[in-house]
Amino acid sequence: MRGKLAIGITANFINNKTPAEERVPEISGVAYIFNQSFFKEMYAKTGVDLENIVYYKDDTHYFVMCAKKQSLLDMGVILQDNEDVSQLLSSQNVDQEALCRYAQAAADFATNGIHLFICARESH
Numbered sequence: 001m002r003g004k005l006a007i008g009i010t011a012n013f014i015n016n017k018t019p020a021e022e023r024v025p026e027i028s029g030v031a032y033i034f035n036q037s038f039f040k041e042m043y044a045k046t047g048v049d050l051e052n053i054v055y056y057k058d059d060t061h062y063f064v065m066c067a068k069k070q071s072l073l074d075m076g077v078i079l080q081d082n083e084d085v086s087q088l089l090s091s092q093n094v095d096q097e098a099l100c101r102y103a104q105a106a107a108d109f110a111t112n113g114i115h116l117f118i119c120a121r122e123s124h
Helices: 019-023 036-046 069-074 096-110
Strands: 006-014 027-031 050-057 060-068
Touching: 006 069, 006 096, 036 096, 050 096, 060 069, 060 096
Parallel strands: none
Antiparallel strands: 006 060, 027 050, 050 060
16 A cells, blocks of 8 residues: 655755855755654745755755655645646646745755755756
8 A cells, every 4th residue: 555645856956165055064864754843844934845855965955855745736836636646747737936946945944044045947
């Protein structure tokens, strides 16, 4: 039996290597089950509801997180619920700008509100 669907998100942000960025500690991995207060506060302040988050920095600020489906629906990242995962996560059903805002909110909260992370649109 499968539990509630959680959806993986990977986000990279430019690392300008400023002193403020250098002071931000990495998160080698924190899971809801081990730090419920962190995730409950994140949800209360941002609407972002995660199972876990990892943050490393190198040439980029690199975040991996597992978001709860309902949170993505509530925040407008996923436009319409669908039992079929391929339909649920199809490019037509994901608002890319809302996804960027979601990842940015998680990154900002996880790094104590440093607000260094800016979503950049790909140029084609």
